[in-house]
Amino acid sequence: MAGIDLQFALEQVPKILQGVPYTLLVTIVAMIVGLVIGTILAFFRIYRVPVLHQLTVLFVSFFRGTPLIVQLFVFFYGLPMLILSLNDTFQWGLNPDIMSPLVIALIAYSINSASYLTEVVRSAIQSVDKGQLEAAKAVGMTTFQGMYRIILPQAFVTALPNLGNHFIMLIKASALAFTIGIMDVLGISRVIANDGYRFLETYLVAALIYWLLSIIFEIILARIEKRARTFEGRASNTA
Amino acid sequence: MLTVSNLHKYYGDTHVLKGIDIEVKQGEVLSIVGPSGSGKTTLLRCMNYLEKPSSGQLSINKVDIDAKHVSKKQIHTLRQQSSMVFQQYNLFKNKTALENITEGLMIAKKMPKSEAEEVAESFLKQVGLSERKQAYPNELSGGQQQRVGIARAMAMNPAVLLFDEPTSALDPEIVGDILAIIKDIAKQGMTMVIVTHEIEFARSVSDQVVFMDQGEVVEKGKPADVLVHPSHERTKRFLKRIHQEPDFII
Numbered sequence A: 001m002a003g004i005d006l007q008f009a010l011e012q013v014p015k016i017l018q019g020v021p022y023t024l025l026v027t028i029v030a031m032i033v034g035l036v037i038g039t040i041l042a043f044f045r046i047y048r049v050p051v052l053h054q055l056t057v058l059f060v061s062f063f064r065g066t067p068l069i070v071q072l073f074v075f076f077y078g079l080p081m082l083i084l085s086l087n088d089t090f091q092w093g094l095n096p097d098i099m100s101p102l103v104i105a106l107i108a109y110s111i112n113s114a115s116y117l118t119e120v121v122r123s124a125i126q127s128v129d130k131g132q133l134e135a136a137k138a139v140g141m142t143t144f145q146g147m148y149r150i151i152l153p154q155a156f157v158t159a160l161p162n163l164g165n166h167f168i169m170l171i172k173a174s175a176l177a178f179t180i181g182i183m184d185v186l187g188i189s190r191v192i193a194n195d196g197y198r199f200l201e202t203y204l205v206a207a208l209i210y211w212l213l214s215i216i217f218e219i220i221l222a223r224i225e226k227r228a229r230t231f232e233g234r235a236s237n238t239a
Numbered sequence B: 001m002l003t004v005s006n007l008h009k010y011y012g013d014t015h016v017l018k019g020i021d022i023e024v025k026q027g028e029v030l031s032i033v034g035p036s037g038s039g040k041t042t043l044l045r046c047m048n049y050l051e052k053p054s055s056g057q058l059s060i061n062k063v064d065i066d067a068k069h070v071s072k073k074q075i076h077t078l079r080q081q082s083s084m085v086f087q088q089y090n091l092f093k094n095k096t097a098l099e100n101i102t103e104g105l106m107i108a109k110k111m112p113k114s115e116a117e118e119v120a121e122s123f124l125k126q127v128g129l130s131e132r133k134q135a136y137p138n139e140l141s142g143g144q145q146q147r148v149g150i151a152r153a154m155a156m157n158p159a160v161l162l163f164d165e166p167t168s169a170l171d172p173e174i175v176g177d178i179l180a181i182i183k184d185i186a187k188q189g190m191t192m193v194i195v196t197h198e199i200e201f202a203r204s205v206s207d208q209v210v211f212m213d214q215g216e217v218v219e220k221g222k223p224a225d226v227l228v229h230p231s232h233e234r235t236k237r238f239l240k241r242i243h244q245e246p247d248f249i250i
């Protein structure tokens, strides 16, 4: 590997690692907010709530049917404009600067994530046996209590493999945030690469960091899944 | 204690329950028998409002409901008067045997945890399952799961216990154990409605038997009358067919 300056590559590692918090921030926020919104939208669909049900279908279709990078640009230019027009209409004094690139990225990724997770959560909830909610009602729980305490915990376990895949996908997809100026792993790498004209070394380091992050989270997710599945039967002590 | 008057249930155009009238007194055991598809499960589920009746009146423990105009709150109150034991057990899969029982006590009845656990343990003991209280449903046999199901229903301290074919999903050799437990509860003076295919059991445990066919109550009365000397042709045919079937058919 004569063409690769190993020394240079090693020196860049600490600098590029400084982008990891941003990569993780975007990923984790998009995962959590996406899951919360996705769960709410999943209920709109399951209970066929008039209007909201149709809007959810439209929402999911749009955000799954358009490129993420295009969505990022639309939010990047659109959100500050939205604030200005809200100020105009309602005489509010919101500062459009609250829409920093980071905030915009968090919003865009969360919404995009929600569009995928709506379907994941919906099918997981629907895969839980109907008898579970009936039993909850039969012991006097309300539908909400039954959902919260019985159905959702079971649905969550069913959804875990999909949620895990989605999380790993988000780690990689978060790299697109450099396009709106986020200094995540890829954002920092681009600056370094452009300064030193060492493109290959820099991007190889970036690739290895993404790979490592994926591996670490795959291990963590596997542990979570194993723990969450205890109620499906601890091996060997079945009667 | 429990009264069903002129209860009708439609699924779309299908008329599944055609004006059911039933009365069960305090401490009585009522068994419902009848061919498959006659509406037994539907009737039982209507009593617990897991299924909404199309019309008719229901009254359990002085909670009266008219299916035509009923509020969510009324349904909730009515439901708390009875408790259901399901054919497929329907234990909460993400809860241990103990938690299956404490769940309703703590969440619906707002009982403190320690008290709920005490109650749960005493009922688990009654069904002979104390040692398995930390097991999840998937770690229990069918018979054990149904014991938890019965303990869970009883722990709610309902005015009426509802059973939907509590033994029909079980291995034949366990059926007797579960029936014995149910008989035991009956002896304690519990008011019960039992849908069952176990004719011999129905005969010995019931104060009253209802024979249903095609969404109607064809015949009701004392078990010795309905099950031994039925007066209707349909009841006779049903019993004859049941007796021809070997016991161990599932």
Ligand SMILES: Nc1ncnc2c1ncn2[C@@H]1O[C@H](COP(=O)(O)OP(=O)(O)OP(=O)(O)O)[C@@H](O)[C@H]1O
Pocket: B011, B014, B016, B034, B035, B036, B037, B038, B039, B040, B041, B042, B043
């Ligand atoms: N959710 C439903 N939608 C439409 N039809 C239904 C539904 N549930 C039950 N039925 C119909 O209602 C009728 C009565 O069903 P039900 O389950 O009450 O019978 P059953 O007497 O309990 O029978 P079995 O002995 O087989 O359990 C049947 O014809 C059945 O097909």
Ligand SMILES: [Mg+2]
Pocket: B040, B041, B042, B165
């Ligand atoms: Mg049935």
